[in-house]
Amino acid sequence: MAAKASLKIKGKGGKGSKESSSSKYEVFKDWTNWSLKKAKVATHYGFIPLIIILGMKSDPNTHLFQLLSPV
Template sequence: MASRVALKGKGKTTKGSKASDDRSTAKCLKEWSTWTLKKAKVIAHYGFIPLVIVIGMNSEPKPQLSQLLSPV
């Protein structure tokens, strides 16, 4: 992987403020998307089996809970 090299100028510059805002926005977006995907993974992991049971219990013909949970 290639690494980025950032050159910092000496003194205060007003032209660089837009670039730093873009970097902070990109960093914030990346952190937010990472947080969201981690939460979605947990929800999908723990919510899949209950979702299958609820859908199965609302289908026709209405099975008993023991019929849904048995492997046969």
């Protein structure tokens, strides 16, 4: 016989309405954590390029070499 995979529901057993509201909360929590992790990565890798782009568009106009040189 083939074994069937069973799904286990986290949390306490009880009425269906509690489980559905709890699962909605878990889904919201998972999406929030996922989106914050993605935002953290985007901020981490996008901060320095953003500063360079803003520096190149500032007045007076500067070149990339001028922005990156220490002098």
